Amino acid sequence: MVTRALPEASLAPLSHLGEVWVSPHDRALTADELHAAVRGADAVVSMLTDRVDAAVLDAAGTQLRIVANTAVGYDNLDVAALTERGCVATNTPGVLVDATADLTMALLLDVTRRVSEGDRLIRSGASWSWDIGFMLGAGLQGKQLGIVGMGHIGTAVAARAAAFGMSIVYHARRNHTGDVGRRVCLDELLGTSDVVSLHCPLTSDTRHLIDAKALQTMRAGSYLINTARGPIVDEDALVQALDDGTLAGAALDVYEHEPVVHPGLLRSEKVVLAPHLGSATVETRTRMAELAVENVVQVLQGKPPTTPIAGTVTRT
DSSP states (O other): OBSSOOOHHHHGGGGGTSOOOBOOOSSOOOHHHHHHHHTTOSEEEEOTTOOBOHHHHHHHOTTOOEEEESSSOOTTBOHHHHHHTTOEEEOOOSTTHHHHHHHHHHHHHHHHHTHHHHHHHHHHTOOOOOOTTTTOOOOOTTOEEEEEOOSHHHHHHHHHHHHTTOEEEEEOSSOOSSSSOEEOOHHHHHHHOSEEEEOOOOOTTTTTSBOHHHHHHSOTTEEEEEOSOGGGBOHHHHHHHHHTTSEEEEEESSOTBTTBOOHHHHHOTTEEEOSSOTTOSHHHHHHHHHHHHHHHHHHHTTSOOSSBOTTSOOOO
């Protein structure tokens, strides 16, 4: 059972294993639709918009062997419930590192150089002319980038930012091997960085990690970039920080109540907004679909999955 259409070629290997049902809807399934669709399934290929919890697993039945999430993050999966039922859970790590890092830099450049703001100005038809102080932004050379979460994506962003002449500090649970910057506590990172970029997973510990207190800790005139998960940021607090001038700007690819966007963010000229495009290249999304299907094929053939989620039971 595939909760939303994937590239047709990527689904071909499943046809040799049994009946394949792909949702006909060009949207996320409702809870009732998802419960009905998974009933009797041996495998589910889910998207990050699908909440796969105990109720979904109960609706599916005890024959369900794998939930293959087509995303690197898996905060939409109830890992404890999957583990309790002996159901394999997988994700698609690694394949979207470069695409997400590239988008992070695109957003960083956009917000600091006011590209989207300038685009809106021209399209509005308002009169404008060049002068020495017109729409000044911020350069990156010699500035500090603070990276929260130094996994594969954070490391790739650090390499790109260094090429623009930025120095790197990062906050992570452990030291990173290699010369990628200096590890610091979160308060130091927030208080000294010109740009803060979020690359940590969404967990109970990181939900609202960037709250009113954290935003007030950030240095005046700094920027916030989020290509990780929306709920890491308290959007009410972010709007306040933008309105009161604490932050010079923010660039977001993910949202606290996605796809709904806070009205304060929509009205702000200081914010660049993207509709969750981090992995949105043809090559990356195709490989994500292929990896999700590969995991299903492996498990249904009695083999270990390629990319199991740590902590879940591998049932073959």
